[in-house]
Amino acid sequence: MASYAHGVPSYAHDFPFDPAYGHTLDDLLGVPAPPAPDDFEDFWRARHAAAREVATEPELGPVEEERDGVRIHGVTYTSVGGVRLGGWLALPAEGPAGHGFVIGHGYGGRQEPGPDVPPPLPGSAAILPCVRGMGSRGLWAGIPDEAAAHVLHGIVSRDTYVIGDCVADLWCAASALRELVPELAEEGAPRLGLLGESFGGGLGALALPWDDRFGAAQLTVPTFGNHPLRLTLPCAGSGESVRAYRREHPEVTGVLRYFDAATAAARVELPTLVAAARFDPSVPPPGQFAVYNALGGVRELQVLSAGHFAYDGLAEEKEELRANRTRFFGEHLGR
Structure with a gap:
């Protein structure tokens, strides 16, 4: 159970830093997004346009599992650069799909569909891709599969940084989903939903503003929010690799400006539910809240006691988030 001193939560832990970073909830709700580079929107719109031109050529594998009203297939598709990726596709066991979801994963990838299936709304289809370098079906020669190294891959340039290509992997997953489930691309069909946690939450924030x-x-405990602040905060996650790299290569801050999830969130106009934690050793909470604070459209916040950390009440908060997610998508995706 958390204890509080002057409004700052604390749990018993062995980290050599404070995973609440001395922030009260009011402090967290005041963390801003950093300003964007002048060509931020041009950069991302060009990346999105290139991804939309990719012939994803999705291939559906046999049913691997059936549960809770969905059949889960293996799936492969092509993303930018000709990279062939895998993952899973969940389809309704009966009838056409009424909604579609793209579901990202955390750093470390996805080894199986896990609790992200079934999707938030009954009768929905969902694609669960493994982005390049990550998870059992995203491995790619030359891209590290371990988070601390993956987050540095290609970081010398905004054009080669792997995070940009991982965002494109989500856009191409959406293309593959609509090709495999054509009713989702029909005129009058509801637009897609996107879910992402941690790494996937940061990628989601970067992906959303450009794709109608x-x-x-x-987005749950989203990473990559407010890089200038993140670079000052020790953590146990991938951000620590970036902090160490920046000490030797201070010029990397110019690259990171293009991959700031909070900067991108300021351009997100669609309804977004954020679950952000007050205590998190892997993704510093100020960065998570910066993503929520910056959102430009309808937004909703669920405050979590902690993220990337086991605590009393975790199961109850997860169940509350599942219920909120279902309600939120039901209200905002429509039919």
């Missing part, structure tokens, strides 16, 4: 195929999103 998405109609609502839910």
Whole structure:
């Protein structure tokens, strides 16, 4: 159970830093997004346009599992640079899909569909891609599969940084989903939902402003928010690798400006539910809240006691988030 001193939560832990970073909830709700580079929007719109031109050529594998009203298939598709990726596709066991979701994963990838299936709304289809370098079906020669190294891959330039290509992997997953489930691309069909947690939440925030195929999103403990602040905060996650790299290569701050999830969130106009933690050793909470604070459209916040950390009440908060997610998408995706 958390204890509080002057409004700052604390749990018993062995980290050599404070995973609440001395922030009260009021402090967190005041963390801003950093300003964007002048060509931020041009950069991302060009990346999105290139991804939309990719012939994803999705291939559906046999049913691997059936549960809770969905059949889960293996799936492969092509993303930017000719990279062939894998993942899973969940389809309704009966009838056409009424909604579609793209579901990202955390750093470390996805080894199986896990609790992200079934999707938030009954009768929905969902694609669960493994982005390049990550998870059992995203491995790619030359891209590290370990988070601390993956987050530095290609970081010398905004044009080669792997995070940009991982965002494109989500856009191409959306293309593959709509090709495999054509009713989702029909005129009058609801727009897609996007879900992402941690690494996937940061990628989601970067992906959303430029793609009108998405109609609502839910981001849990999103990373990559407010890089200038993150670089000052020790952590146990991938951000620590970036902090160490920046000490030897201060010029990397110019690259990171293009991959700031809070900067991108300021351009997100679709309804977005954010679950942000007050105590998190892997993704500093100020960065998570910066993403929520910056959102430009309808937004909703669920405050979590902690993220990337086991605590009393975790199961109850997860169940509350599941219920909120279902309600939120039901309200904002429509039919």
